[in-house]
Every structure is written in C-alpha cells, then in structure tokens.
Amino acid sequence: MSSGPPVSESFVTAENVSKKFQSVIAVQDVSLQIPAAVIFGFVGSDGAGKSTLLRMIATMIRPDTGRITIDGMDVTSRKRAIKETIGYMPQKFGLYRDLTVRENLDFFMDIFGIKGAQRERRRERYLGFSNLLPFEERLAGDLSGGMKQKLGLACVLVNEPRLLILDEPTNGVDPVSRQEFWDILLQMKADGMTILISTAYLDEGEKCDRLALMHASRVLATGTPDEIRGGRRELEEALIARIKEVDAAIVNEKFEY
Numbered sequence: 001m002s003s004g005p006p007v008s009e010s011f012v013t014a015e016n017v018s019k020k021f022q023s024v025i026a027v028q029d030v031s032l033q034i035p036a037a038v039i040f041g042f043v044g045s046d047g048a049g050k051s052t053l054l055r056m057i058a059t060m061i062r063p064d065t066g067r068i069t070i071d072g073m074d075v076t077s078r079k080r081a082i083k084e085t086i087g088y089m090p091q092k093f094g095l096y097r098d099l100t101v102r103e104n105l106d107f108f109m110d111i112f113g114i115k116g117a118q119r120e121r122r123r124e125r126y127l128g129f130s131n132l133l134p135f136e137e138r139l140a141g142d143l144s145g146g147m148k149q150k151l152g153l154a155c156v157l158v159n160e161p162r163l164l165i166l167d168e169p170t171n172g173v174d175p176v177s178r179q180e181f182w183d184i185l186l187q188m189k190a191d192g193m194t195i196l197i198s199t200a201y202l203d204e205g206e207k208c209d210r211l212a213l214m215h216a217s218r219v220l221a222t223g224t225p226d227e228i229r230g231g232r233r234e235l236e237e238a239l240i241a242r243i244k245e246v247d248a249a250i251v252n253e254k255f256e257y
Contacts, residue, residue: 009035010033010034010035011034011035011036011070011071011163011194012032012033012034012040012057012068012069012070012163012194012196013032013033013034013067013068013069014030014031014032014053014057014066014067014068015031015066015067015068016029016030016031016065016066016067017029017030017031017053017056017063017065017066017067017068018030018063018064018065018066019049019052019053019056019061019063019064020064025217026049026052026217027049027052027053027056027063027217028049028217028218029066029218030049030053030066030218030219031066031219032212032219032222034194034196034210035194036192036194037189037192037193037194038189038194038195038208038209038210039185039186039189039195039197039207039208039209039210040194040195040196040197040208040209040210040211040212041196041197041198041199041204041205041207041208041210041211041212042054042196042197042198042199042211042212042214043198043199043200043202043205043211043212043213043214043235043239044212044213044214044215044220044239044243045214045215045216045243048214048215048216048217049214049217049218050167050168050198050214051090051091051167051168051198053214054088054165054167054196054198055090055167056068056075057070057075057165057196058086058088058165059075059079059082059083059086060088062076063075063076070082070085070086070163071085071162085161085162085163086161086162086163086164086165087156087157087159087161087163087164087165088156088165089152089153089156089164089165089166089167089169090167091167091168091169091171093148093149093152093155093156093169095140095148095151095152095155096140097139097140097141098139098140098141099139099140100136100137100138100139100140101127101132101135101136101137101138101140101143101151102123102127102136102137104140104151104155105123105126105127105136105151105154105155105158106123107155108155108156108158108159109122109123109158112158112159114158114159122158122160123158126154126157126158127154129154129157129184129187130150130151130153130154130180130184131150131180132147132150132151132154135147144174144177145172145173145174145177146173146174146176146177146178146180146181147177149169149170149173149177149181150177150180150181150184152169153166153169153181153184157188161193162192162193162194163193163194163195163196164185164188164193164194164195164196165195165196165197166185166195166196166197166198167197167198168198168199168200169181169197170182170199170201170204171200178201178204182204182207185197186207189209202234202235202236202239205225205235206225206235208225209224210222210223210224211223211224211225211228213228213239213242215242215243215246215247216246216247220242220243220246221242
C-alpha cells in the first residue's frame with residue numbers, strides 16, 4: 001500500500017451538503033468530518049440518503065449545495081485527481097459473470113494501467129488476501145455470493161486507493177463470508193486506508209471506529225458506537241429509539257402546521 005502524502009486531520013469533509021432528485025430530498029444539510037485511517041460507518045433506515053451521500057463523496061454525482069473535500073481537494077473541481085485516490089464499490093458491483101476470477105481482476109488492472117511486476121504482485125496480494133487464489137480459473141458467475149463480493153473488493157483494491165467507499169457490500173452474504181470480508185477491511189485500515197461503509201447490519205456498525213446515523217435525509221448523530229449507543233445495551237435499540245423520536249417530531253410539526 002502506497003503511503004501517499006501526509007493528510008490533514010479531517011481527510012474527508014462534508015459541509016452543508018444537500019442533494020435533491022426532482023421533488024425528493026435525498027440528502028439535506030449534511031456536515032461531517034472524517035479522519036484518515038479509520039472505518040467510518042453509515043447506518044440508519046432504508047431511503048435515509050446513505051447511498052446518495054456515498055456517491056457524492058465518490059464523485060459519481062454532484063451535490064446541489066454545500067462542499068465535499070477529500071484530502072483538501074474539492075470533489076467537484078478536482079474530480080479527476082480524486083478518482084486516482086479512491087476505490088468505490090456500489091451495491092451492485094459490475095463483475096463479468098462469463099469471465100474467470102483472474103480475468104475479472106486482469107480487466108480492472110487494465111483499466112488502472114497496472115503492468116509488469118506490479119501486476120503479478122497485486123494479483124497475488126489481493127486474490128491471496130481474499131482467499132480466491134484457488135478459484136482464479138472459476139467463472140465469476142459460478143461463485144457464491146460471498147466470494148463474488150470478495151472478488152469485487154479485490155478488483156477495487158488493485159489500484160491501492162487511499163480512500164475505499166463501500167455501499168452495503170455484505171447485504172445477503174452469509175455470516176462466515178461477512179466476517180472474512182471484514183477481516184480484509186480491518187487489515188486495510190491497519191495499512192493506513194480510510195474506509196467509508198454503509199451497512200444494514202448493526203453488528204458491523206459495532207466494528208466501525210465511528211458512525212453516522214442517518215434518517216429522513218439527515219445525519220442525526222455521529223460518534224463512536226459507544227457514544228451512539230448512549231448507555232443502551234444494544235446499538236439497534238439506540239438507533240430505533242432515536243429514529244422514533246425524529247419521526248414523532250416530524251409528525252408533530254406537520255400537525256401544528
């Protein structure tokens with residue numbers, strides 16, 4: 001993993017970011033500061049805006065208002081430079097089912113311009129890391145769900161990004177494969193990578209260094225899992241209670257209006 005230049009205390013910053021699709025407000029006035037070399041998780045209700053926010057950070061869509069920076073670079077004006085430093089894995093990652101594991105990885109290394117000795121080193125590292133070397137001649141379409149997700153992660157990692165952005169990468173994956181996937185993420189963090197991940201599994205939220213709780217297009221709270229739990233036994237209990245409070249306040253505001 002290349003160390004890259006030194007980064008500021010806040011590696012990813014969002015300042016009053018909003019995004020609207022026609023009449024639907026997807027993200028509203030979100031501000032975040034995310035330090036380097038952490039796993040930062042996004043949890044919350046379906047349709048809360050998590051995917052839209054991650055896509056804006058990944059330069060896939062532009063914010064309507066506000067500003068996002070990665071290592072001091074604006075995601076709108078420095079899009080090309082930022083793309084060289086990030087890896088983005090959407091919910092439905094584009095593996096080629098009729099190509100083998102090795103051919104899929106080769107395809108992504110072609111895209112990133114990885115050649116020569118680096119090519120073989122990275123193939124060995126990331127297929128080995130993902131426990132996929134014994135299956136490199138298997139068609140991607142014949143892999144299990146967990147193996148497909150690990151291959152997708154390997155394809156993103158071959159460019160050795162400084163920032164990894166993952167949108168619910170373990171949805172529908174069996175518990176053993178989810179643990180193996182997280183073992184990879186924890187090693188990447190130990191190597192200095194900054195990881196942003198949205199997840200529907202609150203046991204995964206507990207593994208993050210910091211969390212953002214999103215609901216109804218807003219960030220309701222940020223902090224460590226302990227801070228978000230706020231004295232409650234379970235993270236799930238704390239999130240449900242906070243979401244119910246917000247929903248009740250929204251209903252009261254509409255009624256009073």
